[in-house]
Amino acid sequence: MIKKIDPRVKLLIVMCISSLGLAFTRMPMLLAVFLTGMLLSQVLKADLFMLIKRIRIILYLFAVLVIIQSIFVRSGDSLINIGSITILTTEGLSRGLAYLMRVLIILISGAIIATCDMRGLIQGLVQMKLPYDFAFMTSIGIKFLPLLMEELKDTLTAIQLRGIDIKSLPLKERTEIISYIFTPVFAGALTKAKKLSLSVECRGFRAFDKRTSILILKFSPVDYLAITLTFLLTATLIAANQYFI
Amino acid sequence: MNEFIRIEKLFCSLNKVQVLRNINISLNKSEFVSIIGPNGSGKTTLGKVVSGIIKQDSGDVFIDDKNIKDMSLPEIGRKIGYLFQNPDRQIFAPTVYEELSFAMKYKKTATDIIEKRVNEILNIFELSHLRDASTYSLSQGEKQRLALGAMLLNDPEYLILDEPTTGLDPKRKYELSKLLDSMVNRVGILLISHDKAFVLKHSHRIIELYDGSIINDKKN
Numbered sequence A: 001m002i003k004k005i006d007p008r009v010k011l012l013i014v015m016c017i018s019s020l021g022l023a024f025t026r027m028p029m030l031l032a033v034f035l036t037g038m039l040l041s042q043v044l045k046a047d048l049f050m051l052i053k054r055i056r057i058i059l060y061l062f063a064v065l066v067i068i069q070s071i072f073v074r075s076g077d078s079l080i081n082i083g084s085i086t087i088l089t090t091e092g093l094s095r096g097l098a099y100l101m102r103v104l105i106i107l108i109s110g111a112i113i114a115t116c117d118m119r120g121l122i123q124g125l126v127q128m129k130l131p132y133d134f135a136f137m138t139s140i141g142i143k144f145l146p147l148l149m150e151e152l153k154d155t156l157t158a159i160q161l162r163g164i165d166i167k168s169l170p171l172k173e174r175t176e177i178i179s180y181i182f183t184p185v186f187a188g189a190l191t192k193a194k195k196l197s198l199s200v201e202c203r204g205f206r207a208f209d210k211r212t213s214i215l216i217l218k219f220s221p222v223d224y225l226a227i228t229l230t231f232l233l234t235a236t237l238i239a240a241n242q243y244f245i
Numbered sequence B: 001m002n003e004f005i006r007i008e009k010l011f012c013s014l015n016k017v018q019v020l021r022n023i024n025i026s027l028n029k030s031e032f033v034s035i036i037g038p039n040g041s042g043k044t045t046l047g048k049v050v051s052g053i054i055k056q057d058s059g060d061v062f063i064d065d066k067n068i069k070d071m072s073l074p075e076i077g078r079k080i081g082y083l084f085q086n087p088d089r090q091i092f093a094p095t096v097y098e099e100l101s102f103a104m105k106y107k108k109t110a111t112d113i114i115e116k117r118v119n120e121i122l123n124i125f126e127l128s129h130l131r132d133a134s135t136y137s138l139s140q141g142e143k144q145r146l147a148l149g150a151m152l153l154n155d156p157e158y159l160i161l162d163e164p165t166t167g168l169d170p171k172r173k174y175e176l177s178k179l180l181d182s183m184v185n186r187v188g189i190l191l192i193s194h195d196k197a198f199v200l201k202h203s204h205r206i207i208e209l210y211d212g213s214i215i216n217d218k219k220n
């Protein structure tokens, strides 16, 4: 039942929670959006655990960003001091946490989208009147992501196999090496894109203006119910943001 | 006992598919050993396990009597030079020169020595005219030679070469042949290849894999 929820509904849900996440600034409201997102992702059986496992490497980056955000905000009362130097202020802490919440909300959105099957998602986008080209590009992008991750890992391996112990290098050289890791991956992505576009042209992509499709999505009663609930929830959250806090 | 690599009761699976079954091999530095076998028989996987890129399910691999479980990738890399089947996978610097000088730069080798050794390799692999070329626009055979050259600059004690002859023209293949000949006895070599003539020409010993098991291990 839940599995059959229309991809368009999932897109709507994701659009709502992620825009709320970006629009709200106060911590309690962000927390509310986050919890709603968590709840929805559980109902839709999104695999949060898998997602976290996949983006483990990037999580460090997020953690660093949260800490930087917290430390560099100087306004507010001081919370942690070393001698006379203020390390963390109340404002800094709340900004850092707000940033963390937003990242988490985006991640949850990603996990919800990941429950759609690719074909359904493209069809959803097309039926929402998005040009097929864009829908196709989106799907290609999503498909290539794991491949890119794999290439990152390979390059990292290749560098280490040259006998370079990245962990023992000083910070400056370590950052230099990061650029070595990313350049081939981006260059490779560009080459791949060129080859792909050629092969897609060769098979007659866009030879005709109109495309027909075997798969046609139709809203079921459950979908209508889910849409209504999504709007209600969004409205409630907006109202709460306006009047209560 | 001059065995350099010892593989014991090695089992390995990728995505729950059993790829290597009960592999036992001893390799020493004075030997040129080839691994042959059909596509998908597990040759590449075996090479990757030995160089620490893939973790095995069970069994052990020892390099110089040290279990690779207790070694880091850089540690293994300093002893073993592994040539990827696809050279794109191991070339990461933007230019040929940077690719070759990369490891020495981070090992704090003196500039004049780096210069000298890179030039040596550029000559051996006939890449001098491409010294400042972008690595992305190299031809397949040029990439193959660059990857080999970069690996040799590391002074490995043992080479694992996964299909080093693919993409090489007859002349370059002959040059590679000569180069390997000149290294035999100093550096141990494990060659993975479908190139029958090349295998027969160089090997002291040929190991045949089929469906993840060794079905033949004989002197050549």
Ligand SMILES: Nc1ncnc2c1ncn2[C@@H]1O[C@H](COP(=O)(O)OP(=O)(O)OP(=O)(O)O)[C@@H](O)[C@H]1O
Residues within 6 Å of the ligand: B014, B015, B017, B019, B037, B038, B039, B040, B041, B042, B043, B044, B045, B046, B085
């Ligand atoms: N990441 C992976 N996940 C699942 N199976 C894999 C993976 N990588 C390789 N395999 C499978 O493992 C088997 C052995 O692969 P391997 O690359 O070692 O073969 P090979 O002997 O090197 O073949 P070739 O001669 O084509 O290079 C193949 O059946 C392959 O499909």
Ligand SMILES: [Mg+2]
Residues within 6 Å of the ligand: B043, B044, B045, B085, B162
């Ligand atoms: Mg192979």
